[in-house]
Amino acid sequence: MSMITDGGGDEGVMNDINMTPLIDVMLVLLIIFIVTLPVINKAVKVDLPKAAALAAESKTQDIDLSITAGEFVSLIGPSGCGKSTLLRLIGDLTSPTSGAITVNGKPASRARQDRDYGMVFQAPILFDWRTVQGNVELPLEISGASKAQRQQRAMEHLRLVELSDFAGHYPWQLSGGMQQRVAIARALAVDPALLLMDEPFGALDEMTRERMNLELLKIWERTETTIVFVTHSIAEAVFLSTRVVVMSPRPGRITSIIDIDLPRERNVETRELEQYFHLVTAVREALRGDERSGGSPDEDGDDIAARRVAAEGLSG
Numbered sequence: 235m236s237m238i239t240d241g242g243g244d245e246g247v248m249n250d251i252n253m254t255p256l257i258d259v260m261l262v263l264l265i266i267f268i269v270t271l272p273v274i275n276k277a278v279k280v281d282l283p284k285a286a287a288l289a290a291e292s293k294t295q296d297i298d299l300s301i302t303a304g305e306f307v308s309l310i311g312p313s314g315c316g317k318s319t320l321l322r323l324i325g326d327l328t329s330p331t332s333g334a335i336t337v338n339g340k341p342a343s344r345a346r347q348d349r350d351y352g353m354v355f356q357a358p359i360l361f362d363w364r365t366v367q368g369n370v371e372l373p374l375e376i377s378g379a380s381k382a383q384r385q386q387r388a389m390e391h392l393r394l395v396e397l398s399d400f401a402g403h404y405p406w407q408l409s410g411g412m413q414q415r416v417a418i419a420r421a422l423a424v425d426p427a428l429l430l431m432d433e434p435f436g437a438l439d440e441m442t443r444e445r446m447n448l449e450l451l452k453i454w455e456r457t458e459t460t461i462v463f464v465t466h467s468i469a470e471a472v473f474l475s476t477r478v479v480v481m482s483p484r485p486g487r488i489t490s491i492i493d494i495d496l497p498r499e500r501n502v503e504t505r506e507l508e509q510y511f512h513l514v515t516a517v518r519e520a521l522r523g524d525e526r527s528g529g530s531p532d533e534d535g536d537d538i539a540a541r542r543v544a545a546e547g548l549s550g
Contacts (some may be wrong), residue, residue: 308471316486352426358417360405391419394502490520
């Protein structure tokens, strides 16, 4: 597969490695696409009890989590705590040793068989011999949509991620951030009710990442898709989410669920709000357990820039 180096602009550098169309089919199996589903109250219900069957090698245990349709929920915790494992459990890419997971009122395995999921990985997983539009059309092509339907839906979602002018380009001609927007458009092309995102912006530089955060919020607002998002960034989790789920070190448990009571419409000024700083601090303290950092976030005379550094300085 081509390796892209993102220089922060709209161009990338490709190391060309020959691939066969067979890999096109093989890699598609890694991407789960979903169909339009009726809106129900509980989009996801996870119940993984602590049990003897979950031995020391288990990454998650004693998990009880419900996600309501239309929510944006972020999973955060130390490396190896099971965030991505929990995401794969929801998507039925991994089976729990005990407990139950339901998605849109059905077992996760049934939801997978019904193609009820969309997933965006940290790497875009685009196919270099397909144009941008061809990559977005791929799930529609697999599902048997007509050529006219594929073209219409692909262009609709490329406009949604502001890449319609690049429909005829190839992935190696795009920056890393643009490639990830293509991957998001592809996952959304079949109108998903649930989108699973596994650190999709983790490899991007900070400026591109903040811009992608804003674009993702716009997409979420327009599509009303339920999103479960894995991240290592405290600042990103607070900025994007309606709730942040904090997980403990391995074996991962949910130690805290923090409601993010920021305005639904968020922009660059949101990161300067006092409540944003409070929430970043609350998530950090939940991650640290009983450890408390010195100083109060509403201490008089603090410079706002200094408080932002204090709030976000350990967010990576």
